[in-house]
Amino acid sequence: MWSEDRVTGSNAFHHSVPGASSFTVDNFHVRNSVVKHYILSHFHADHYAGLRKKFNSGKIYCTPVTARLVKLKIGVSADHLVAVAYHSPLLIEGTRVTFLPANHCPGSALILFETPDGKCHLHTGDFRFHPKFSEDPVLSSFTSTGSRKIDHLFLDTTYCSPEHEFPAQEDAIRFVGELVKSNAFANRETLFLVGSYTIGKEEVFLQAARESGCKLYVHPAKKKVLECLELKEEDQQRLTTVAHEARLHVVPMGCINFKQMSAYLGMAKGKYKTVVGIRPTGWTFSGGPRQERGPLVIYGVPYSEHSSFSEIRSMVK
């Protein structure tokens, strides 16, 4: 979160688009009458901080998924939202703006600005680098063998230190899917809790449901969020808001601890003998990858939606 912006109300350089002063990126604290175009990279609180229901300072440009979430969770009027699909360039005051998939959370985007002075600037928002980026027709034109160059790169540096390395997302998802599948068939008295945020980590619990064939319990408020994400029909069919219909529950990440899991076990009134908590996170899990306390087991799974250090290097190259 950029706390200094709240104090100064400035369009600080890391939010700006050089050569296009009417733009700001992930900055709703700006107090600057020149700024009219608010670019939102994705719907995470540290990026939309300062955005209020009564926003009327200009237009907010974001992907359709992010626009639906802004409407649902903040209540911003549709009149102020411009939903822009990936790879659909939009010309705004002579600047060409293109949203590209960021492989972070649903609706997240890298945003390319091609300004009237002929320069190119890329804001990554938050992103998880993936080898498929090299197949993106826009990004591939900027690689070392490509014909174009980025003049300014505004980079997500969450894990920009060599100790931050974690497995591919596919490996982490596969691990969770197999864990739930093997336990689901071997022991029908196990309740699985998968931690999640308002958005993010969806592939972990969806893949667990696909692999195991289990129904997936979500709180009604979470279901409304998931309805914004363009899930496949088969995934939507697995969702239920009736807790006792499912042995696989999506819960807030903060519920994956022994105290809360013990409470879940108590509420189940003997229906379950074991509770397995899955905590997908890129942050180091302080207790190690597996912790067990009586009938409760917690797995920390290194599923990151930010790039590792080596992936950040790959992106810059």
Ligand SMILES: [Zn+2]
């Ligand atoms: Zn984020």
